[in-house]
Amino acid sequence: MISLYxxxxxxxxxxxxxxxxxxxxxxxxxxxxxxxxNQPTMGSLGDDELSRVAAxxxxxxxxAGRTSTRHYGPxxxxxxxDLADSPTVRVFIESFAPPPHMVIFGAVDFTSAxxxxxxxxxxxxxxxxxxxxxxxxRRFPMADNIMVAWPDEVFAVHGxxxxxxxxxxxxxxxxxxxxxxxxxxxxxxxxxxxxxxxRKTHAKRLERLAEVGLRGDDLAxxxxxxxxxxxxxxxxxxxxxxxxxxxxxxxxxxxxxxSTTTGAIH
Amino acid sequence: MRDLLDDLDRWRAAGxxxxxxxxxxxxxxGPREAGAAMAVNEDGEVVGSVSGxxxxxxxxxxxxxxxxxxxSARVVTFGYSDDEAFAVGLTCGGTIHLFxxxxxx
Numbered sequence: 001m002i003s004l005y006x007x008x009x010x011x012x013x014x015x016x017x018x019x020x021x022x023x024x025x026x027x028x029x030x031x032x033x034x035x036x037x038n039q040p041t042m043g044s045l046g047d048d049e050l051s052r053v054a055a056x057x058x059x060x061x062x063x064a065g066r067t068s069t070r071h072y073g074p075x076x077x078x079x080x081x082d083l084a085d086s087p088t089v090r091v092f093i094e095s096f097a098p099p100p101h102m103v104i105f106g107a108v109d110f111t112s113a114x115x116x117x118x119x120x121x122x123x124x125x126x127x128x129x130x131x132x133x134x135x136x137x138r139r140f141p142m143a144d145n146i147m148v149a150w151p152d153e154v155f156a157v158h159g160x161x162x163x164x165x166x167x168x169x170x171x172x173x174x175x176x177x178x179x180x181x182x183x184x185x186x187x188x189x190x191x192x193x194x195x196x197x198x199r200k201t202h203a204k205r206l207e208r209l210a211e212v213g214l215r216g217d218d219l220a221x222x223x224x225x226x227x228x229x230x231x232x233x234x235x236x237x238x239x240x241x242x243x244x245x246x247x248x249x250x251x252x253x254x255x256x257x258x259s260t261t262t263g264a265i266h
Numbered sequence: 267m268r269d270l271l272d273d274l275d276r277w278r279a280a281g282x283x284x285x286x287x288x289x290x291x292x293x294x295x296g297p298r299e300a301g302a303a304m305a306v307n308e309d310g311e312v313v314g315s316v317s318g319x320x321x322x323x324x325x326x327x328x329x330x331x332x333x334x335x336x337x338s339a340r341v342v343t344f345g346y347s348d349d350e351a352f353a354v355g356l357t358c359g360g361t362i363h364l365f366x367x368x369x370x371x
């Protein structure tokens with residue numbers, strides 16, 4: 001029989017949403033459950049009812065992408081009355097959400113640096129360009145996936161899955177490509193949309209976007225010019241500026257130096 | 267734990283016993299979130315991390331003792347504010363709870 005560890009490794013490598021629940025104290029410390037949506041639960045917490053209740057809660061935590069510790073009675077009791085006179089079992093629930101996804105449009109020098117920085121942050125990276133000679137695994141060995149395709153085709157494949165944790169970065173500088181890429185990205189729930197270009201390019205792009213019916217409110221989600229104002233020049237520095245902006249947008253921070261601010265760091 | 271898979275696979279293939287330590291709770295300021303993990307094998311090889319480097323040395327010592335004594339899984343706490351705290355703490359002043367377990371499953 002396949003071990004719990006081997007099954008965990010298999011599910012994580014397949015990017016299957018997965019969670020582990022483990023008893024962390026008491027006589028059954030170390031007893032472990034492996035839970036994924038629509039897949040059989042594996043393992044046991046030492047008591048059938050406790051396993052059943054904890055598996056249900058673990059699925060809920062996984063769906064919310066949360067990692068937490070929960071308290072149960074020895075047979076999975078959860079109400080305060082049931083727990084009042086009984087020892088409690090602490091169960092640590094760890095959610096392994098699939099890695100976030102960064103879709104980069106444009107197979108240019110900046111793409112290579114951004115893809116490397118995104119891998120550092122744990123993203124699954126897809127590089128897309130309609131030009132077969134540029135979008136190659138040889139040029140982007142760090143990418144998880146390379147698509148020789150137009151934006152419509154890319155969003156037809158990945159659009160539905162893009163969520164708040166994901167990012168679309170449009171580095172093409174080419175109106176044939178970046179306008180449909182912006183249109184496509186805006187139709188998804190992706191958390192970050194950034195578009196490269198100088199302020200001049202950006203102004204011209206706004207005109208073209210207006211021509212296809214996108215203006216003001218529609219474009220509030222689009223970060224352009226892309227990145228934080230850290231004076232980045234090289235592709236590598238620009239990649240850091242973009243990743244910094246993605247993190248700051250997610251956390252809602254103003255991206256100042258900590259030395260000039262007060263309050264909690266994390 | 268995702269980041270440890272390749273090394274854990276290698277150790278298991280080589281028949282090396284190992285302990286996995288996972289952050290299960292943080293109080294106050296802490297550099298890593300719950301779920302951060304490290305692993306130590308019987309040869310003292312270490313992968314992963316659970317703090318900014320403040321407690322890893324102590325975790326290795328605990329893990330090796332656990333392997334040597336065939337201890338059952340347990341929670342260990344590092345920090346200044348806890349009565350049962352070990353002498354090692356986080357420089358940021360927080361308290362970190364780790365679940366240590368030999369990987370036998």
